[in-house]
Amino acid sequence: MRHGDNRSGLSLSNVVIRLGSDTLIDLSAHVSSGDVLTVMGPSGSGKSTLLSFIGGFLDPVFETAGEVTIDGVDLLALPPEARRAGILFQDPLLFPHMSVGANIAFAIPADVKDRRARRHIAACILAEMDLAGFEKRDPATLSGGQKARVALARVLVSRPRLLLLDEPFSKLDTELRAQMRSLVFAKVRDADLPVILVTHDEADAKAAGGVVHRIGPGGQPHA
Amino acid sequence: MARLAGSAVVVTLALLVLPITFGLLGTLLPAFGYLPALGGHSFGLDAFASLFAAPGLIDATILSFMTGLVTTALSLTATLLFIAGFAGTPTMSRLQHLLSPLLAVPHAAAAFGLAFLIAPSGYLVRLAAPILGIARPPDILIPHDPMGLAMIAGLVLKETPFLFLVTLAALPQIDLVPARRLAASFGYGRIAGFTYLLWPALYRQIRFAVYAVIAYSTSVVDVALILGPNLPGTLATRLVQWMSDPDLTFRFMASAGAVVQLAVTLAALVVWYALERCCAALLRLSRDRGCRFARDAALRQFSAVVIGILGSTVFAGLILLAVWSVAGLWQFPDLLPRDFTIRSWTRALPRMIDPLVTTLVTGFFSTLTAILLTVGCLERENQTGRTGGERSLFILYLPLIVPQITFVFGLQLLFIGSGSQHRYAALVLVHLVFVLPYVFLSLADPWRALDRRYEIIATALGRSRLIVLFTIRLPMLIRPILTASAVGFGVSVGQYLPTLLIGEGRLQTITTEAVALASGNNRRVIGVYALLQTLLPLIAFSLAAFLPALLHRNRRDMRV
Numbered sequence: 001m002r003h004g005d006n007r008s009g010l011s012l013s014n015v016v017i018r019l020g021s022d023t024l025i026d027l028s029a030h031v032s033s034g035d036v037l038t039v040m041g042p043s044g045s046g047k048s049t050l051l052s053f054i055g056g057f058l059d060p061v062f063e064t065a066g067e068v069t070i071d072g073v074d075l076l077a078l079p080p081e082a083r084r085a086g087i088l089f090q091d092p093l094l095f096p097h098m099s100v101g102a103n104i105a106f107a108i109p110a111d112v113k114d115r116r117a118r119r120h121i122a123a124c125i126l127a128e129m130d131l132a133g134f135e136k137r138d139p140a141t142l143s144g145g146q147k148a149r150v151a152l153a154r155v156l157v158s159r160p161r162l163l164l165l166d167e168p169f170s171k172l173d174t175e176l177r178a179q180m181r182s183l184v185f186a187k188v189r190d191a192d193l194p195v196i197l198v199t200h201d202e203a204d205a206k207a208a209g210g211v212v213h214r215i216g217p218g219g220q221p222h223a
Numbered sequence: 224m225a226r227l228a229g230s231a232v233v234v235t236l237a238l239l240v241l242p243i244t245f246g247l248l249g250t251l252l253p254a255f256g257y258l259p260a261l262g263g264h265s266f267g268l269d270a271f272a273s274l275f276a277a278p279g280l281i282d283a284t285i286l287s288f289m290t291g292l293v294t295t296a297l298s299l300t301a302t303l304l305f306i307a308g309f310a311g312t313p314t315m316s317r318l319q320h321l322l323s324p325l326l327a328v329p330h331a332a333a334a335f336g337l338a339f340l341i342a343p344s345g346y347l348v349r350l351a352a353p354i355l356g357i358a359r360p361p362d363i364l365i366p367h368d369p370m371g372l373a374m375i376a377g378l379v380l381k382e383t384p385f386l387f388l389v390t391l392a393a394l395p396q397i398d399l400v401p402a403r404r405l406a407a408s409f410g411y412g413r414i415a416g417f418t419y420l421l422w423p424a425l426y427r428q429i430r431f432a433v434y435a436v437i438a439y440s441t442s443v444v445d446v447a448l449i450l451g452p453n454l455p456g457t458l459a460t461r462l463v464q465w466m467s468d469p470d471l472t473f474r475f476m477a478s479a480g481a482v483v484q485l486a487v488t489l490a491a492l493v494v495w496y497a498l499e500r501c502c503a504a505l506l507r508l509s510r511d512r513g514c515r516f517a518r519d520a521a522l523r524q525f526s527a528v529v530i531g532i533l534g535s536t537v538f539a540g541l542i543l544l545a546v547w548s549v550a551g552l553w554q555f556p557d558l559l560p561r562d563f564t565i566r567s568w569t570r571a572l573p574r575m576i577d578p579l580v581t582t583l584v585t586g587f588f589s590t591l592t593a594i595l596l597t598v599g600c601l602e603r604e605n606q607t608g609r610t611g612g613e614r615s616l617f618i619l620y621l622p623l624i625v626p627q628i629t630f631v632f633g634l635q636l637l638f639i640g641s642g643s644q645h646r647y648a649a650l651v652l653v654h655l656v657f658v659l660p661y662v663f664l665s666l667a668d669p670w671r672a673l674d675r676r677y678e679i680i681a682t683a684l685g686r687s688r689l690i691v692l693f694t695i696r697l698p699m700l701i702r703p704i705l706t707a708s709a710v711g712f713g714v715s716v717g718q719y720l721p722t723l724l725i726g727e728g729r730l731q732t733i734t735t736e737a738v739a740l741a742s743g744n745n746r747r748v749i750g751v752y753a754l755l756q757t758l759l760p761l762i763a764f765s766l767a768a769f770l771p772a773l774l775h776r777n778r779r780d781m782r783v
Contacts, residue, residue, distance in 0.1 A: 138780075
């Protein structure tokens with residue numbers, strides 16, 4: 001992928017992340033809207049640093065180089081809060097001091113000002129996740145699967161430009177994992193977003209169905 | 224936002240360093256004769272000459288020096304033995320609940336409570352009276368004994384819980400359980416195993432707190448006035464007399480005395496440092512010879528009993544204060560007053576309003592400022608990913624390690640010299656110097672422990688730093704923030720010397736009023752003031768516990 005890529009979707013060109021003399025990430029790729037790029041590697045291989053780099057949360061101890069553009073816009077020039085890069089972690093991380101509805105409302109973009117419209121958006125997305133009427137609930141009282149769905153609803157409702165998935169299924173039990181996988185991938189295809197998935201689970205990569213980039217022992221990186 | 228947080232760091236550093244620097248200067252210059260406002264224009268050693276001519280100065284100096292070392296050694300030993308014997312056990316958590324509230328009890332109140340217990344007509348003698356056939360209070364000089372033992376006891380009562388809680392806070396950073404198992408598998412006693420394997424690392428983390436205890440107990444004034452020897456008093460109490468003498472020429476002598484006080488505290492710190500070295504060498508020797516001290520059950524139980532006695536002494540003292548404050552006629556050796564009355568309270572109340580308002584206002588504003596600055600500093604640390612490390616921890620402890628009396632007196636002289644009329648603001652500012660370290664130390668750990676991914680998610684959802692701070696981080700940390708506020712408020716309420724010196728008798732707080740009663744012997748009035756002095760921080764801590772529970776009553780994960 002070369003400079004000034006104007007294709008729609010997410011472009012990573014010559015993205016390099018180093019810690020001291022170790023090269024953790026060395027990657028060029030294009031992810032079209034609706035596609036998933038899977039980055040596979042064992043734990044501790046530094047694969048999550050790629051997501052932190054794109055999202056704008058990388059610890060300054062890492063050295064970085066390269067360009068990231070989304071639909072031709074230089075993402076790295078924007079502050080983290082303006083990048084609109086939605087993130088899902090392995091924990092749902094619902095804000096514990098807010099109700100389920102408030103968690104969703106927090107994510108609804110500020111340009112939707114009308115309170116009724118905001119409430120309507122929250123109700124719709126919850127209904128879509130089979131969580132209709134959950135607005136007033138305390139997140140702590142939800143089951144693991146319900147929490148994961150609220151987290152997904154929260155990130156989708158924020159109208160992200162791209163999605164970063166950081167081992168989002170690894171803490172779920174086997175049955176729930178399969179359900180969440182198909183739900184997440186179905187939703188991101190509907191939303192037509194470019195997605196980067198970081199995982200150490202082959203089944204995740206298979207379900208994602210896109211290009212797989214391997215790092216650490218047995219795969220890349222190479223200079 | 225970043226600039227705001229950055230300036231909070233600058234202001235905080237300035238607040239910790241500048242008052243000490245200028246205060247010490249303001250003390251040093253008059254000590255060597257320079258204080259234009261009082262007609263001192265030339266440098267010389269006259270002040271020291273008249274200081275050393277003062278009777279009993281050497282005794283007072285030795286007393287201060289020894290009090291500091293003995294108090295610190297006793298408090299630290301009690302803490303070490305107990306934590307070494309019981310860290311990670313149910314006994315520990317039980318006694319932890321007993322000791323934690325003790326930190327909120329002001330020094331003066333704890334000292335008065337102890338005095339009510341051990342005085343010749345105090346409760347312990349009353350309890351023993353029927354058995355030993357005592358009809359009149361025995362004629363012994365307790366408290367105020369010339370050796371300062373009562374004063375040391377009073378200080379140990381308060382410094383042990385402090386060191387205990389500081390050590391507890393450092394405990395999660397060491398690998399307690401594996402080290403305990405390892406030591407046990409080699410046949411070491413619990414205390415020996417803990418001391419060999421964990422104590423050196425633990426001590427390194429708490430040593431600034433230990434130095435603060437040394438500095439505090441070599442230069443304490445309020446506890447010394449209540450429990451310490453009177454003639455001669457400790458060096459610090461003599462200094463306060465000179466500092467508040469209507470004859471202003473005494474200020475030069477007081478300044479010279481403050482320099483000596485600084486030297487005494489410094490000497491105590493140096494001697495302590497040498498002791499540290501000796502103990503470390505002894506510890507290594509004993510460790511390398513493989514001394515296992517396997518039979519330490521008796522010592523462990525002894526340490527638990529000591530901690531238990533310390534805790535119950537303070538509580539018993541507080542109860543005595545409460546009973547005396549509502550006592551009618553209470554003759555020796557009766558165990559209870561003949562009747563109860565609220566007359567002491569109704570009489571004291573009208574005179575307490577002004578000091579109470581000053582206490583509340585000063586406590587509120589110094590705490591609020593401390594919280595704002597601490598939040599700014601920690602947010603800055605959050606953004607840059609850099610903690611200040613060892614050096615910033617030292618700066619944080621600086622106001623607690625440099626004896627109050629040596630630099631607050633200089634600040635008083637500067638304040639007088641400046642002709643400023645903003646006495647209230649000056650009082651808040653001086654309190655802030657001492658409130659800030661405690662608030663910071665209390666809030667820093669929970670702040671750093673919060674999962675950063677919450678903020679990452681919120682930012683990724685398109686919210687600015689400021690909004691994330693106010694909608695995510697601060698609400699999630701509401702409990703530790705309120706606890707830190709209660710700690711800060713308690714510290715402000717307890718300040719005696721800075722209030723006395725900067726208030727100059729025109730601003731009184733409950734604490735200065737309570738300590739002023741020490742020379743009289745009206746137990747009922749003392750009970751009223753000391754109890755109120757305890758109640759204020761206690762109310763703050765109750766609010767800190769109750770408000771988050773109310774606020775988040777429907778949020779299970781926000782409960783502790």
